[in-house]
Amino acid sequence: xxxxxxxxxxxxxxxxxxxxxxxxxxxxxxxxxxxxxxxxxxxxxxxxxxxxxxxxxxxxxxxxxxxxxxxxxxxxxxxxxxxxxxxxxxxxxxxxxxxxxxxxxxxxxxxxxxxxxxxxxxxxxxxxxxxxxxxxxxxxxxxxxxxxxxxxxxxxxxxxxxxxxxxxxxxxxxxxxxxxxxxxxxxxxxxxxxxxxxxxxxxxxxxxxxxxxxxxxxxxxxxxxxxxxxxxxxxxxxxxxxxxxxxxxxxxxxxxxxxxxxxxxxxxxxxxxxxxxxxxxxxxxxxxxxxxxxxxxxxxxxxxxxxxxxxxxxxxxxxxxxxxxxxxxxxxxxxxxxxxxxxxxxxxxxxxxxxxxxxxxxxxxxxxxxxxxxxxxxxxxx
Amino acid sequence: xxxxxxxxxxxxxxxxxxxxxxxxxxxxxxxxxxxxxxxxxxxxxxxxxxxxxxxxxxxxxxxxxxxxxxxxxxxxxxxxxxxxxxxxxxxxxxxxxxxxxxxxxxxxxxxxxxxxxxxxxxxxxxxxxxxxxxxxxxxxxxxxxxxxxxxxxxxxxxxxxxxxxxxxxxxxxxxxxxxxx
Numbered sequence: 001x002x003x004x005x006x007x008x009x010x011x012x013x014x015x016x017x018x019x020x021x022x023x024x025x026x027x028x029x030x031x032x033x034x035x036x037x038x039x040x041x042x043x044x045x046x047x048x049x050x051x052x053x054x055x056x057x058x059x060x061x062x063x064x065x066x067x068x069x070x071x072x073x074x075x076x077x078x079x080x081x082x083x084x085x086x087x088x089x090x091x092x093x094x095x096x097x098x099x100x101x102x103x104x105x106x107x108x109x110x111x112x113x114x115x116x117x118x119x120x121x122x123x124x125x126x127x128x129x130x131x132x133x134x135x136x137x138x139x140x141x142x143x144x145x146x147x148x149x150x151x152x153x154x155x156x157x158x159x160x161x162x163x164x165x166x167x168x169x170x171x172x173x174x175x176x177x178x179x180x181x182x183x184x185x186x187x188x189x190x191x192x193x194x195x196x197x198x199x200x201x202x203x204x205x206x207x208x209x210x211x212x213x214x215x216x217x218x219x220x221x222x223x224x225x226x227x228x229x230x231x232x233x234x235x236x237x238x239x240x241x242x243x244x245x246x247x248x249x250x251x252x253x254x255x256x257x258x259x260x261x262x263x264x265x266x267x268x269x270x271x272x273x274x275x276x277x278x279x280x281x282x283x284x285x286x287x288x289x290x291x292x293x294x295x296x297x298x299x300x301x302x303x304x305x306x307x308x309x310x311x312x313x314x315x316x317x318x319x320x321x322x323x324x325x326x327x328x329x330x331x332x333x334x335x336x337x338x339x340x341x342x343x344x345x346x347x348x349x350x351x352x353x354x355x356x357x358x359x360x361x362x363x364x365x366x367x368x369x370x371x372x373x374x375x376x377x378x379x380x381x382x
Numbered sequence: 383x384x385x386x387x388x389x390x391x392x393x394x395x396x397x398x399x400x401x402x403x404x405x406x407x408x409x410x411x412x413x414x415x416x417x418x419x420x421x422x423x424x425x426x427x428x429x430x431x432x433x434x435x436x437x438x439x440x441x442x443x444x445x446x447x448x449x450x451x452x453x454x455x456x457x458x459x460x461x462x463x464x465x466x467x468x469x470x471x472x473x474x475x476x477x478x479x480x481x482x483x484x485x486x487x488x489x490x491x492x493x494x495x496x497x498x499x500x501x502x503x504x505x506x507x508x509x510x511x512x513x514x515x516x517x518x519x520x521x522x523x524x525x526x527x528x529x530x531x532x533x534x535x536x537x538x539x540x541x542x543x544x545x546x547x548x549x550x551x552x553x554x555x556x557x558x559x560x561x562x563x
Contacts, residue, residue, distance in 0.1 A: 058477050060449060061453065061456075061470035061473050061474060062449060062452050062453070062474075063452060063456070064456065064461060064462065069449070070445070071443060071446045071449055071477075072445070072446055072478070072481040073443055073481070073483070073487045074481065074482060075443075075445070076443045076445075097448075099446065099447075099448035099449040099452065100445055103444050103448065104443060104444065104445050106444075107443065107445075133437075133438065133440055133442070133444045133447045133448075134444045134448050136444075
């Protein structure tokens, strides 16, 4: 199938939507489909062969923050040309409610269109005001996908219509192999944590408390912590002085370094106390083949197959975490068994599986369409 | 004896008149601040409604329309402090107006030239009204700061007026430095 995907945000800026589009496109290409992505991008940004640049995005304030977006007639005509050249069977736009390329694509295109909503923010009043300028584009969408139940709920309540929920996938291949950071994990073993340091629900304090129990028992054991925001000194102050030298904080790190961090530890800890709907970080650690010790919240219980693919401990209980982590650190055979189980379990969440779900939405939409391919009629106004 | 009393009374009277004149001046300045602020509010509201008119005119592409409508909504909703929200509207307008070929793509369409001229005029009025407002705010703050005004509390309970700082230039070249682009 020939698939055209529209990304509304600048390709050269890291972001969840861009990453989603990249992973989806690559998974679909692996399945043998022809995929072309159009995205705003600076002219000198190196782009993968399947991405067409739509010109430089302009930083503009929208909805309380500054985003780099593409809008205007020039961008619209670039999208129109891309659609004409592409001869797509289906057009897949991301975040059509953002004033950028996706909305423009809906505007100029005609034919089977699928839209994915990542963050549904209630903006219905703005949409009402700009009716019919905006609505005419949105009404062309034949099928909607939401990446989470929360996004779907907001969409249903505020924008109307319904959507199928297809969660983000994990690009498991990307996490499979990496060089550990120099000197890690070390002879005494290491436990890893990834996540915001200052978000209590990520549970870092539970892990630090557990380390107070584990640290004195195991003189070589170290903690490797990486995550944005939060004061490093503040975190270290929560650790007893004699253990501080064994807690290493990396701050915010790149995607590549994240994979290296995962390969630098013996055990990965997800001490979240709630608020996770899926636990993408935990799934990524599983994809790196790490034995996991996680709190037994629903999300982790599900992804770890009720404890078969990782050790669960009582949520918020440092003593139980210390027990579970200690068991893993002491037992290499158990670690390698859980590592294999984690790899097998995370395969269910791989992008190849998710891409197949997305593809079946394409098929449904194409079946229901009176038009055989996506076209872009007209040249000024649709 | 009598003349002494007369001189003292006259001096007290003169001082009283002077102080009351100074107090009256501060009072008048505060009133002028209020008027200038009202005028600034009117120009901001007018600019918002013309921008919304442009957004919903159907002359623009939907992305630019949505961008402008969102910025107008933000300026009115009170989610952000007023100066920031209005600056955001300026930036959205500037982003729309500084697209290459923006005018030529619209010229000749029904009412387009008129509407664009309205947006520009309304933006210029915001610029003027803000300038006048900040001018009288500066004069008022200066008058309040004088020793006599401070010692005798001539401004009473009226709060010191605040400057209204915002990005109000529709033309990209002028303000490119301030946006750091």
